[in-house]
Amino acid sequence: xxxxxxxxxxxxxxxxxxxxxxxxxxxxxxxxxxxxxxxxxxxxxxxxxxxxxxxxxxxxxxxxxxxxxxxxxxxxxxxxxxxxxxxxxxxxxxxxxxxxxxxxxxxxxxxxxxxxxxxxxxxxxxxxxxxxxxxxxxxxxxxxxxxxxxxxxxxxxxxxxxxxxxxxxxxxxxxxxxxxxxxxxxxxxxxxxxxxxxxxxxxxxxxxxxxxxxxxxxxxxxxxxxxxxxxxxxxxxxxxxxxxxxxxxxxxxxxxxxxxxxxxxxxxxxxxxxxxxxxxxxxxxxxxxxxxxxxxxxxxxxxxxxxxxxxxxxxxxxxxxxxxxxxxxxxxxxxxxxxxxxxxxxxxxxxxxxxxxxxxxxxxxxxxxxxxxxxxxxxxxxxxxxxxxxxxxxxxxxxxxxx
Amino acid sequence: xxxxxxxxxxxxxxxxxxxxxxxxxxxxxxxxxxxxxxxxxxxxxxxxxxxxxxxxxxxxxxxxxxxxxxxxxxxxxxxxxxxxxxxxxxxxxxxxxxxxxxxxxxxxxxxxxxxxxxxxxxxxxxxxxxxxxxxxxxxxxxxxxxxxxxxxxxxxxxxxxxxxxxxxxxxxxxxxxxxxxxxxxxxxxxxxxxxxxxxxxxxxxxxxxxxxxxxxxxxxxxxxxxxxxxxxxxxxxxxxxxxxxxxxxxxxxxxxxxxxxxxxxxxxxxxxxxxxxxxxxxxxxxxxxxxxxxxxxxxxxxxxxxxxxxxxxxxxxxxxxxxxxxxxxxxxxxxxxxxxxxxxxxxxxxxxxxxxxxxxxxxxxxxxxx
Numbered sequence: 001x002x003x004x005x006x007x008x009x010x011x012x013x014x015x016x017x018x019x020x021x022x023x024x025x026x027x028x029x030x031x032x033x034x035x036x037x038x039x040x041x042x043x044x045x046x047x048x049x050x051x052x053x054x055x056x057x058x059x060x061x062x063x064x065x066x067x068x069x070x071x072x073x074x075x076x077x078x079x080x081x082x083x084x085x086x087x088x089x090x091x092x093x094x095x096x097x098x099x100x101x102x103x104x105x106x107x108x109x110x111x112x113x114x115x116x117x118x119x120x121x122x123x124x125x126x127x128x129x130x131x132x133x134x135x136x137x138x139x140x141x142x143x144x145x146x147x148x149x150x151x152x153x154x155x156x157x158x159x160x161x162x163x164x165x166x167x168x169x170x171x172x173x174x175x176x177x178x179x180x181x182x183x184x185x186x187x188x189x190x191x192x193x194x195x196x197x198x199x200x201x202x203x204x205x206x207x208x209x210x211x212x213x214x215x216x217x218x219x220x221x222x223x224x225x226x227x228x229x230x231x232x233x234x235x236x237x238x239x240x241x242x243x244x245x246x247x248x249x250x251x252x253x254x255x256x257x258x259x260x261x262x263x264x265x266x267x268x269x270x271x272x273x274x275x276x277x278x279x280x281x282x283x284x285x286x287x288x289x290x291x292x293x294x295x296x297x298x299x300x301x302x303x304x305x306x307x308x309x310x311x312x313x314x315x316x317x318x319x320x321x322x323x324x325x326x327x328x329x330x331x332x333x334x335x336x337x338x339x340x341x342x343x344x345x346x347x348x349x350x351x352x353x354x355x356x357x358x359x360x361x362x363x364x365x366x367x368x369x370x371x372x373x374x375x376x377x378x379x380x381x382x383x384x385x386x387x388x389x390x391x392x393x394x395x396x397x398x399x400x401x402x403x
Numbered sequence: 404x405x406x407x408x409x410x411x412x413x414x415x416x417x418x419x420x421x422x423x424x425x426x427x428x429x430x431x432x433x434x435x436x437x438x439x440x441x442x443x444x445x446x447x448x449x450x451x452x453x454x455x456x457x458x459x460x461x462x463x464x465x466x467x468x469x470x471x472x473x474x475x476x477x478x479x480x481x482x483x484x485x486x487x488x489x490x491x492x493x494x495x496x497x498x499x500x501x502x503x504x505x506x507x508x509x510x511x512x513x514x515x516x517x518x519x520x521x522x523x524x525x526x527x528x529x530x531x532x533x534x535x536x537x538x539x540x541x542x543x544x545x546x547x548x549x550x551x552x553x554x555x556x557x558x559x560x561x562x563x564x565x566x567x568x569x570x571x572x573x574x575x576x577x578x579x580x581x582x583x584x585x586x587x588x589x590x591x592x593x594x595x596x597x598x599x600x601x602x603x604x605x606x607x608x609x610x611x612x613x614x615x616x617x618x619x620x621x622x623x624x625x626x627x628x629x630x631x632x633x634x635x636x637x638x639x640x641x642x643x644x645x646x647x648x649x650x651x652x653x654x655x656x657x658x659x660x661x662x663x664x665x666x667x668x669x670x671x672x673x674x675x676x677x678x679x680x681x682x683x684x685x686x687x688x689x690x691x692x693x694x695x696x697x698x699x700x701x702x703x704x705x706x707x708x709x710x711x712x713x714x715x716x717x718x719x720x721x722x723x724x725x726x727x728x729x730x731x732x733x734x735x736x737x738x739x740x741x742x743x744x745x746x747x748x749x750x751x752x753x754x755x756x757x758x759x760x761x762x763x764x765x766x767x768x769x770x771x772x773x
Binding site: 001002003004005009257271274277278280281282284285286288289290291292293295296298299300302303313316317369372373375376377379380381382383384385386 | 404405406407408472647651654655662663665666667668670671672674675676678679682683684686687689690692693696707708711712715757759760761763764767768771
């Protein structure tokens with residue numbers, strides 16, 4: 001075992017680092033731009049130099065790099081934290097779905113603008129009545145000549161208001177069992193009949209939207225996969241989503257150690273308190289476990305192998321731990337743990353912010369419970385729950401009132 | 404980045420598993436649990452003949468001269484099989500102590516015997532309930548003879564020699580000593596896991612030899628504990644995986660309410676949590692074995708991290724294995740008890756989870772102060 005790069009990897013890292021250090025824009029350069037403009041600005045610069053979406057084939061705007069080079073690139077890029085957030089759904093989820101399911105013409109038309117940052121894409125999957133049970137979605141698609149007419153509502157759509165395109169899965173046939181009646185499209189978000197409304201979260205942020213479709217016309221050539229194959233296509237997207245959503249945010253044990261050194265209990269640094277030390281040790285072990293699990297996955301990539309299922313534990317472990325650590329950190333501050341007033345709170349209220357933001361991470365991209373089901377079924381090979389809606393035509397399935 | 408065992412090391416693991424599947428089935432473990440033998444002598448001879456006991460002992464002392472990477476996969480497999488043999492005492496404690504602090508004479512005398520299983524060695528730290536503290540050790544050595552009692556001592560009833568940390572009267576500080584079994588009063592004692600023998604030992608003016616620098620007994624012990632902790636963690640992870648597999652298998656075969664109990668989320672989520680714990684612990688064990696094999700300065704923190712997560716993982720999977728088995732799980736007849744007993748024993752064998760959490764934070768502070 002060793003933690004060093006192979007000579008080839010080291011060469012690539014040096015090349016990537018040199019380019020990044022020279023070209024990542026300064027805060028002054030970005031002044032006056034909003035987040036979307038910043039991301040597009042940086043993406044365009046990478047694209048023009050051949051450093052965008054490097055794992056993609058060159059003909060679609062990539063660099064034909066290996067998975068390991070992608071990992072190295074991500075490490076080096078994140079070291080300098082340039083703006084990239086708003087592009088991740090399009091590049092990380094929509095693009096892999098297009099690569100697997102779209103025809104050559106669509107790929108050549110839509111992948112390069114995704115790579116260059118010209119187009120931003122969003123994902124329209126969840127609905128008010130179908131979250132964990134995604135296949136229960138209701139948005140209708142009805143055929144009309146060469147077009148489809150879409151009606152219904154999507155929810156939890158990040159970035160819908162600034163996206164150019166969206167990937168959407170809809171019900172094309174309610175008379176067959178639920179998984180069989182779905183079809184997958186990509187839609188122009190500027191189409192007539194699409195209305196986007198932001199959702200305010202408990203953190204006060206509005207990262208997500210509700211998106212209403214009223215007689216939205218979508219050409220059949222924007223279908224991905226066969227009619228009725230929407231579920232399989234969705235699986236491609238979701239597999240990539242779970243890789244994309246990481247450990248889930250802000251707080252790590254390094255912050256917690258520092259806070260425990262700076263805060264006092266009974267006139268002594270909190271870090272000297274036995275109970276505090278035990279909690280820190282517990283979380284540290286889990287955080288390091290994730291880190292070294294990542295190292296194992298990287299090793300597999302470096303050898304041209306596919307990483308095992310271990311990786312799917314990252315969000316499951318990271319999200320709830322971030323929540324618990326935020327709560328514990330607030331306890332350390334005693335009365336002041338509640339304060340979020342920026343000029344008075346420790347770390348400008350970041351703890352309270354992490355506390356209020358973490359519930360969302362435990363839900364997004366597959367709730368903790370769904371992740372546990374996936375681990376049990378796909379990794380441990382345990383049986384699915386018997387499903388009362390199995391084999392029943394969708395329109396005959398019972399629904400509750402909490403829709 | 405190469406954070407993986409080599410193909411050769413994986414082959415060692417496969418061979419170890421095949422050997423133990425054949426020579427250490429549950430019936431062998433049960434025989435020790437129910438009988439009066441301290442360990443399975445035939446299995447011990449088999450392990451010795453394969454050279455496992457001398458894995459990290461240099462060739463010049465009769466060992467195989469391999470690395471800790473080979474040793475950790477054996478530890479994992481012995482843990483899986485809940486093997487009833489004094490492997491950890493002889494290998495993680497005695498051989499490691501000799502390699503760390505033994506004089507040339509001590510090494511020449513004992514290492515070749517340990518390597519072929521002719522001799523068994525062990526380590527005695529505890530003097531009854533509570534966490535040992537260097538200033539309060541009651542076992543004393545004065546003018547080359549030792550007096551005091553130690554318990555529990557793993558395999559202390561069958562060990563040919565015992566490495567002891569005792570108060571060195573001349574220095575007022577602990578030193579590490581080697582005492583021969585024949586100079587001790589000792590008796591076998593009951594523990595939570597009868598498949599691993601333990602003893603109460605007493606010295607009354609027993610002649611001893613010093614190991615390492617006199618007065619540095621506690622520092623040597625800390626180092627020895629860090630090294631052993633990594634290997635114990637591998638045993639724990641092996642056991643924890645096996646306990647999870649046992650629970651999973653049963654959940655597929657046992658039906659209730661007209662379906663396999665493994666199809667209920669209450670069971671699936673429980674076992675998925677065990678899988679997560681095991682995965683985290685295993686990854687921490689990788690880092691631990693890297694630190695051990697390279698004698699890296701990160702060893703204290705790496706060992707504590709592996710140790711804490713492995714203790715937690717094995718405790719969880721072994722107790723939830725019984726829970727998944729329902730009523731039959733807590734019967735003497737079923738084998739679920741093997742992992743439950745062993746998980747607790749191993750989590751105490753080189754210091755409790757609480758102690759290691761404390762060691763972890765101390766190591767973290769030291770690493771970050773440096």
